[in-house]
Amino acid sequence: MEVLPAISENSFWMQLLIYWIGAFCTLGIYTILYRENRVYRLLEHFYIGLALGFGLVVTINEVLDKVWWRAMATEQPSTVASFDKSPSLAGVTLDKDIKKEGEGSWKWQAKENPLLRLSEIPTDWGMPNYLKLWLWIEKPVPDGRITLRIRVHNPDTKETVAMSKEIATDFSDWRELLLPLKEFETTGDPYRSFEKVGKYGVLGDVVAVEFEANEALKKSGIIVRLDDLRHCIGYRWWWAFALVLGLMFYTVFSPRFAWMSRMALSLMMGLGAGYTFKGFVLDISPHIASSFKPIFVGLDAWKVGVNNAIFVAVLLCVMIYFFFSVEHRHPIIREPARLGRWLLMITFGIVFGNTVMGRFSLFISRLDFLLLQNPIDADKWTKLSMVIGLAFVLFGAAFLSVEYERRRQQRTAT
Secondary structure: OOOOOOOOOOOHHHHHHHHHHHHHHHHHHHHHHOOOOHHHHHHHHHHHHHHHHHHHHHHHHHHHHHHHHHHHHOOOOEEEEOOOOOOOOOOEEEEOOOOOOOOOEEEEEOOOOOEEEEOOOOOEOOOOOEEEEEEEEOOOEEEEEEEEEEEEEEOOOOEEEEEEEEEEEOOOEEEEEEEEHHHOEEOOOOEOOOOOOOOOOOEOEEEEEEEEEOHHHHHHOOEEEEEEEEEEOOOOHHHHHHHHHHHHHHHHHOOOOHHHHHHHHHHHHHHHHHHHHHHHHHHHHHHHHHOOOOOOOOHHHHHHHHHHHHHHHHHHHHHHHOOOOOOOOOHHHHHHHHHHHHHHHHHHHHHHHHHHHHHHHHHHHHHHHHHHOOOOOOOHHHHHHHHHHHHHHHHHHHHHHHHHHHHHHHHHHO
């Protein structure tokens, strides 16, 4: 079986093909400036199909796989420390013989160094629910304890919080420990103040992870090995019901079971309405609170006072314009409302101008592609002539398609 050779994107012919396909599509879309035509419709359908295929691939890879399937079928583990590299800590060495995961483990002699501090670790843990750790004990120490301590800096409270969990050493050989974060003792609030998206919320910035041996473990002189510390979100098996809800939408194609699609649609609309109202309250409330600006702020900050006064005046004028419970006949109501209408028109004009500037930016970007990114080694006038020639061909095809449509309609009418 012969396999076609791979074509590098850096090759001249590949760049030339990409350029002319892009130029053909760009100028073909611009034929809509003449009139609705078949060239434009062909490329419009091409873009719609391309966008649909791309959106489907993104949905499968980024949503169904990462967000839904992995969350339901895997623990979504993230490595905190693999213990595969030689440590620069006293009393700790790299052991490549006795290990559980990866290339090695850390051989820790608690008698020489009772406290291990790991600072070169990922700081963003997201929303973990528990930790997993492979721990090896030479022999059981009934009174021995290893304190696993996580130091978290919360950007909201500006404080560093310690989360601690004691691990008993009453076993020997390897054991994989599952340590739920809800069982950790904390000295403050390690979670961010914004809305929780996980079961236990979003952790702040993790600055260090520490392992500390107690006196009984130090006096025993035994050897401890550490391997593969990771934080996990956990299995979300209940997300399987989302598949059932999604399949209910397809019952719309069955007259007998179409009522199921209406149930799913009503449920999603209810959830959407609730989240929209919640988002509206959370988003608008801070804006309302920030609208109460002080006007009299002292002579030292008179510029701030003037700016706040203008802000409050504009706000009140626009609100009076939309206040229709009282007729705008009295000058006290009519004049501020008229000023509010003019201020609205100015604002809409600025928004429209910004939109036009954005469209011109896109147009300039297309001109830059057509005139400056042609890989052919020629002067600028030759490149410009190529673009103009292609434009004439496409607009000519658009003209012929319009004439064909017009004549066919005339024949049909007669």
